[in-house]
Every structure is written in C-alpha cells, then in structure tokens.
Amino acid sequence: MQTTRLALAAAAALGLLLATGCTTDTPTEPADDATTEGSSDEWFVQAEYDAQLAQRDIAPEGDPATPWLQAIEPEWVDTGEFTREGGDATVCFSNASVSNPWRVTGWITMQEQVKVLQEAGEIGEFRTSDAGDDDDQQISDIQAFVDSGECDALIISPSTTATLTPAVETACASGIPVIVFDRGVNTDCATTFIHPIGGYAYGADAAEFLVENLEPGSKVLALRILPGVDVLEHRWAAAQQIFGDSELEVLGDEFTGGDAAEIKNIVTQYLQRGDVDGIWMDAGDGAVAAVEAFEDAGKPYPVMAGEDELSFLRKWDETGMTAIAPVYSNFQWRTPVLAATMILRGEQVPAEWILPQEPITEADLDDYLARNADMPSLHYAKFGGEDLPGFPDAWRDR
C-alpha cells in the first residue's frame, strides 16, 4: 500500500518536473526574450538613451584635472538670490545611506572635501543625516532640516525617485538652495541636479566592449543585482539594445543580490551547462567572484565588464584578462559641497550638472592602479580625492 502510493507520487512528481523541464527547455529563446523585453520596455526611453550615448562623446567644459567640476553642455543658472555674506555657512546633507562600498567611498570623499572648505572658512557647520535606505526616514530627515531653519544650503542624495519628490519640493519651497545628486527626483525645483551621464551610458560601455571583443556567436551571461531600480534597469536596458543588434547570444540574465557567493554559484552552474565567453554586470560588486568561478572550473577567462572597484581592477591586472571597467563616477560626491559654496557665493552653477563618466580601459588601468596602490579592495578607483589633504589615510583606514 505504502509502496504503491510512494511509487505513484514519485511518478507524478517526476512527470511534473519533466514537463516543466520540457516546456522551458525547447522554447527557451522566445520565453527568455519575452520576459526580458517586457522589463526593458518599461525602463527604456529611446530619447534618453540616445542623449546619454551622445554625451559620452561631448567634451565637458572645465579643467580635466578636476573632473568633479567639469560639466557636459551646462546651462548656467544665476544663483544671486542665494548670495550669503560672511562665510561659515551651515550646510546640511540628507544621505540615502552608506550601505554599499561605492557610497562609503564617496561619503569619505565628501567629508574630506568639507574639511577643506571648513578650513577655508566657507562652511561652518556640516550637518548630516543617514536614512539607512529608508524613504520614510529620509523624508523626515529632510523635514527636520527644513524645520530647523538653520541650513543655509541643503544637499540631498535621494534613496528613491518618486517617493522623495514631495520632500525635495518642500525643501525648495523653504527658500534655501537645494542640491540633489546621484539618483534624481521628479522635479526640477532644485538649484542644481548633479549626476554623471547615467545608466544607459554605463550599460552601453560594457555591452559595446563585449560586442567588439567577442567573435559573433559568442555566449554572454548577464549578472544583475536586483530588478526595479532605475539606475540599474537603465544599464540593462541599454545592454539589451546593443546585444539585440549584435550577433552575441545572451545565455541569461540572473539576479545575484550583489552577493559574491551567489554570483560564484550562478557562474559555476552556467559553466557546467556549457561555455561562457563574456560576462556583463550591471555593477561590479562581486566581479572577482565571477572571475574565480572560471578559474575554479578550469575554464579560460571570459571577456569581462566589471566596475572600477579596486578588487576587480587588481584581478584584471593579475590575470591579464580582456576587460573593461565601466564607471559610475564616484567623484560626484565632491561636487555637491563645492556647488553649495558656489551658490552661497552667488556664482552660477549648471541647472543640470552632468559630470563626465568614462570607463577605465586597458590603456589607463596601470595608471589607476598606481594612483590607488594603498587603497583597500572595496575602494573605487575614480573617487577623485587624491588632491585632498586627508589622502591617503582617510580612505585607507576606513
């Protein structure tokens, strides 16, 4: 009795597994395309994509030695209304979080820049709050700064776009200059919005490199952190455009949560299924784990798009693999505090301050490795703080 039931259940379960196996096996391509294209449509805006790709080739205004002060096609706005006499301004900063190494690196750079401005007497007090990736927390942080009435300028790095928009509008309405950077909000009330070119350019840099360096028909695996975040979705949407027009085969796109162990598991399993010739990543967290999966499986290195995190740059240098490090310019963390002092001096700033965003290639890899020789592995090469007095200790001993 027991055995018959067991056998029946086993047969049923096996049948079920095989059935799912078959249905997903044969029409893999269309099924994959359908799901991925659905998500890309939602996040893909052709005009924005074209604009960002074009901005990569426009020479930014300003001194190339200080890229954090450069701007691409700036529209200068007058800030005379905010002119403040006497220096020692109180600058407030509402930070979304410091929950990843990229933000930690930038946050150190910003603090070091503030120290310089404090010594120069331009900034007196620098008040900060950290919302820990919580929208509600950040809304109340911003409100508290506005209510205090003591901020001469308010810098905001929003945690999400739509939810933070009303809070930013409230801050604008209070009459102080508001500076938004990194992720955007759905209002242009801020005095300036500072950001590098953007996600489409990032994803395209990575995808174009794979297309150029792989033979037609090569197989590419896309590793993504998580769905639904605009900056990351734009990177993938751009990559899909470029892969779609190429002869590369995208084996799949997997969500890893940025967890190195998960990345290594997934890549290892793809290698068990067959060859992988290229890796595209929407952010370089855990890129080394992906490379190690190839090493441990005894496979040749893939053509790889990582990021300018030093652990990856060092691995790239050690292995001599064919790679590129797309950059989401970390030096943008310097710009907001400088912008605040410019605004308080009544100087013009760009309404939308688009910072340059150039990938690190084979040609400048050695340069960036040498510049960051003392830096820890979870540091970002284009942090842009080498000329600040706190360098290198502030970033090294974090």
Place this chain on the structure above:
Amino acid sequence: MTRVRALGAALQGAGTVFLLLALTFAAIAVVNPGFFEAPSVMAFLKQAAPLVVLAAGQYFVVVSGNFDLSVGALVGAQVVIAARLIDGVESRTVPVMLVMLAFGIGVGLVNGLITTVLKVQSFITTLGMLLVLYGAIRLWTGGAPTGDLSEAFRTPGRLGITGVPLIGQIPWALLIMLAVGAGAILLMRTRFGRILIASGDNELAARLSGARVDAVRTAAFVLSGISATIAGVLIGGFAGVSAQVGEGLEFTVITAVVLGGVALGGGRGTALAAMAGALAIEALFTLFNQMALPATLRPAVQGAIIIAAVAYAARRRLRPAPQPTAAPS
C-alpha cells in the same frame, strides 16, 4: 516488505527528502547528463557544503524545540569580521579564525541563555540577535565591509586536494561537510542527543525525568553558533567578502531542516535528513539553473515544490503506522 517498513520507520517520515533528492538529481541528469562528471559534482558539493553545515547546526536547535534565526546575520558578521581583522595579512589567519570561533560560541551562548534563563521565546531572541548583529556590523564598518581575506583563509572554502585520480579535486569544503555531518550524527547518538530530542518532544516529561533541559538547549544554540562560524569560513572562502553575505540564509536553512522532516517545535527528525534537506535545496537551485528557468520564476517554483514535499511527508506521517504483525501469515 517488512524490511521496507522497518526502513521507513527508521527514517521517521524523513524518506520524502531522499525521494526529493533522488528525483531532483534524476531531473538534472535528464536535462544535462554532463552534470554527473566528477568535477561538476565536486563543484556542486563544494557550494552546497556551507548550507549543509548550517543545517546540521540548525537541526540541534530545532529538534530541541527552538529556532535560530540569527545564523544568516552571524555568517555575514563572521565574514565581515574576518575581512576586517585579517586585512590581507596571511599570518593573522589562524588567530582570526579563533576569534571567529569565540564570537560564534558567544553569540550561541547569549541566544541560549536568553531563551532558557530569561524565558524569551527563541523566535524573538534570535530575531533580535539577527538585528543586533546586522546593526552592529553596519556600525562597526561604517555601512559596508572593508579589508580583505587572506589566501589561507580562503583555502577551506575554495580549494581542495588536487590530482586525485578520476575525481580531479576533492574540495576541503566537502571533507569539512562530511566531518561536521558525521560529528552531528554521532552526537545525536549520545546521551546529549537523546535529551535534546526528549526536550523538544515533551519538555515537561524530560524535566520530570531529571534531564537538564535548559543546559542541552543552550548547548544546541552554541552548536548552531559554531556551525555558522564554520559556514562563514566556507562561504567567505568560496566567494570572498561582500556586503550581502549570509542575507536570507536563516530562512533557507530552516526550510532545509523542515524539508528533512524535522518537526518545527522539536522532538522529531534526524540530523542526516536535515542535512539531506539542505542538499535537496541546493540541488533544486542547480536543477532550475540547468533548466534555464527564468530567474524571476524560480522562487515560486521552489516554494511550490517545498510545500508539496512537506505536505506529502505530513500526510504520510498522519496515517497510522503499519502495525507489526505478530501472527505468521
């Protein structure tokens, strides 16, 4: 027939997990026969080892009637602590591992004492510990991990004995997993193991018969802390340090233990089946990957299979056990 029944009784309803494991491997074989070559099986076992080790630790806690939700955060904390303290210096590897072990034991001890002495439900104790560890690590590191692991630290999780005929490489992680597994099974055969099961089965009866229920339960938490430490060494070694290491592992491992037929609330189930549950979950992940199932669909399919398997096991358990027939037929 009697033999089959005897075997069934011995497994105490845990047969489902072995069935699921066999079916999953059969399905993998159908989808990709190449998977069963030695190197890829070894790679599979290497990446499954941390979860199996964690499942062994969690088993002690669950079978004694508690939960340990803090293991995921503890694994993450251990990896981050290791990276920060070692900071790439080889000679610090062993001292830091000892620090980690002490930390794991300490966390287990605190969990155990709060649960047994202060009578706080383990669900709350360890949920609190999860948050404390998560927050403390963020505070200590300023939000994201820093530092670097040493090559020696990474050896157990990443490398193995190379040049073995036919197999190629036997991962250290596999040997550690087998050692931990054997240790767990042997421990459950001692007096300690029997008291542990008795505490989960019927706490009052165990107390009245003179068993030191609180002591064994606390020891179970300590064992879980030690297993999280070993898992931390393996995961950190396998893939290196990242901010997300260990996230969500507590739920995966409790699922694994339940899948192995260990009853939540305690008193039933074997260590072997709990570890097989962990292997079955890893095998399912592998199967989905081999089938190229869209990433977005996987959690749903995994959830459905787990519910089906546990429901099936529960049905089997609810039916009256076959009575041994005394009369010769």
